[in-house]
Amino acid sequence: xxxxxxxxxxxxxxxxxxxxxxxxxxxxxxxxxxxxxxxxxxxxxxxxxxxxxxxxxxxxxxxxxxxxxxxxxxxxxxxxxxxxxxxxxxxxxxxxxxxxxxxxxxxxxxxxxxxxxxxxxxxxxxxxxxxxxxxxxxxxxxxxxxxxxxxxxxxxxxxxxxxxxxxxxxxxxxxxxxxxxxxxxxxxxxxxxxxxxxxxxxxxxxxxxxxxxxxxxxxxxxxxxxxxxxxxxxxxxxxxxxxxxxxxxxxxxxxxxxxxxxxxxxxxxxxxxxxxxxxxxxxxxxxxxxxxxxxxxxxxxxxxxxxxxxxxxxxxxxxxxxxxxxxxxxxxxxxxxxxxxxxxxxxx
Amino acid sequence: xxxxxxxxxxxxxxxxxxxxxxxxxxxxxxxxxxxxxxxxxxxxxxxxxxxxxxxxxxxxxxxxxxxxxxxxxxxxxxxxxxxxxxxxxxxxxxxxxxxxxxxxxxxxxxxxxxxxxxxxxxxxxxxxxxxxxxxxxxxxxxxxxxxxxxxxxxxxxxxxxxxxxxxxxxxxxxxxxxxxxxxxxxxxxxxxxxxxxxxxxxxxxxxxxxxxxxxxxxxxxxxxxxxxxxxxxxxxxxxxxxxxxxxxxxxxxxxxxx
Numbered sequence: 001x002x003x004x005x006x007x008x009x010x011x012x013x014x015x016x017x018x019x020x021x022x023x024x025x026x027x028x029x030x031x032x033x034x035x036x037x038x039x040x041x042x043x044x045x046x047x048x049x050x051x052x053x054x055x056x057x058x059x060x061x062x063x064x065x066x067x068x069x070x071x072x073x074x075x076x077x078x079x080x081x082x083x084x085x086x087x088x089x090x091x092x093x094x095x096x097x098x099x100x101x102x103x104x105x106x107x108x109x110x111x112x113x114x115x116x117x118x119x120x121x122x123x124x125x126x127x128x129x130x131x132x133x134x135x136x137x138x139x140x141x142x143x144x145x146x147x148x149x150x151x152x153x154x155x156x157x158x159x160x161x162x163x164x165x166x167x168x169x170x171x172x173x174x175x176x177x178x179x180x181x182x183x184x185x186x187x188x189x190x191x192x193x194x195x196x197x198x199x200x201x202x203x204x205x206x207x208x209x210x211x212x213x214x215x216x217x218x219x220x221x222x223x224x225x226x227x228x229x230x231x232x233x234x235x236x237x238x239x240x241x242x243x244x245x246x247x248x249x250x251x252x253x254x255x256x257x258x259x260x261x262x263x264x265x266x267x268x269x270x271x272x273x274x275x276x277x278x279x280x281x282x283x284x285x286x287x288x289x290x291x292x293x294x295x296x297x298x299x300x301x302x303x304x305x306x307x308x309x310x311x312x313x314x315x316x317x318x319x320x321x322x323x324x325x326x327x328x329x330x331x332x333x334x335x336x337x338x339x340x341x342x343x344x345x346x347x348x
Numbered sequence: 349x350x351x352x353x354x355x356x357x358x359x360x361x362x363x364x365x366x367x368x369x370x371x372x373x374x375x376x377x378x379x380x381x382x383x384x385x386x387x388x389x390x391x392x393x394x395x396x397x398x399x400x401x402x403x404x405x406x407x408x409x410x411x412x413x414x415x416x417x418x419x420x421x422x423x424x425x426x427x428x429x430x431x432x433x434x435x436x437x438x439x440x441x442x443x444x445x446x447x448x449x450x451x452x453x454x455x456x457x458x459x460x461x462x463x464x465x466x467x468x469x470x471x472x473x474x475x476x477x478x479x480x481x482x483x484x485x486x487x488x489x490x491x492x493x494x495x496x497x498x499x500x501x502x503x504x505x506x507x508x509x510x511x512x513x514x515x516x517x518x519x520x521x522x523x524x525x526x527x528x529x530x531x532x533x534x535x536x537x538x539x540x541x542x543x544x545x546x547x548x549x550x551x552x553x554x555x556x557x558x559x560x561x562x563x564x565x566x567x568x569x570x571x572x573x574x575x576x577x578x579x580x581x582x583x584x585x586x587x588x589x590x591x592x593x594x595x596x597x598x599x600x601x602x603x604x605x606x
Contacts, residue, residue: 031526053524063522238538238569240517259501261383272522277514278564293566326521328529328538328573 015042055248084122099248137321234294241274360392364411370436442594445473489558520546
């Protein structure tokens, strides 16, 4: 059994059954936007949602994370275990799941990060497939993150009259189990064919916005390091760090030791950092390796389209469109990449 | 800073032209004060204790410096203290007292004390560092206790304290607030020094710029943002004046002179 069906009106019941065993985090409304938050009432869940303000990375890499503690006169770190409440991340889009996959690669690279590993193991991911584009900023078609691939335990697809749930892991199977709210799928091959057809059709509704295909992107970045585009982007950037905070694959952090007020000891804490901030690349003595906003923006793009490809054979842009959506200065990923693509073509 | 095993670090709080709200914040530290007092003693704190002393290591100076008399007093404090911390917006950037600079001394006297016969001594509001050397700054109106504690701890262990150099937007986005510009409001967050934890904007208010202008604002980029949202520089300046007129007038004078 890899597929089950669920009547649409039974969805709250499904969420409710999850709540009995897990903390459930799902998209909810916040003013005119959406955020991932812990669900009290299953009715709060908004499956028809725009990408949330922050991506679900906040559950895998918290903004403030205690790494351990120390006492006076003993430098050894203690108390390094973390307890993570068993959690279900419900309704994650495929782009966000791909973002978690990127983090997974980074944090499992040697030396593996035990904190991330622990959280990853404690969070079950139930995805929700997008059937229509969210807005003009997303580039999931080009980045090839539109359809479910890997990195989830269960994927929910709306096939019109009901949902089809694809079970992708033993944990996912454990959740579906013998819960009577799910319907049996008579012919799994038929369902599979139906889903494939659905995906072939739905992509027609998504506009391709980047004037280069997946394979060309890396070549374009190979010749764009000194492009004047970076000056233009740098002039507009105000270094608010919003683009990195909202990016599903930005994982840079800082580590701070906080002593207790009575000075008897303290704790070590990991906090989110951003390469867009002035002091990010500043070292002792005041030297700053990326003083200009243009070089910081370029760095961000290269981390998504070039360095990660060299290191992990993977683009670290998942096409969610958040960086463009959130930018007060209207710096658009689509425009920037298209500008580079144009220059690259003309130079040939 | 170094300290012998038995001697506690002596901390003194002083106020100048201000509302004393930042000192009040210290009283709200509650049980955190107890931890602090393991290693420190407070020897001057008009808001909370009656004792006075001129023997102290760290001086937290609240308020902006205005009259001649205040100047002398703060210079004396500087002489006595090993470390001087400008504490709160009035001390760090002049704060709301800067609004006095919109008027001449005579006009200001006339508006506030019209008809009073006794002589009133008024002066030019200035942030503390324009009068004496300041070692550390704790910004905010009022100051944020979380930051105050963090700064004091860092200073006590000899690490010093550098406030964030990034704008309020950084912390605001981490709180997942809907951007106020998107809601059609003028927010000073993009040009204001962060570190407050996006206090005002997380509770539905705009940022008023109480922590002062960023050291290196992106002028062109900021102007674009204003234009895009249909605001003029004048409108932004007007809002910024509330806390930042000392710096704004200073820069204006500097430009006129050059």
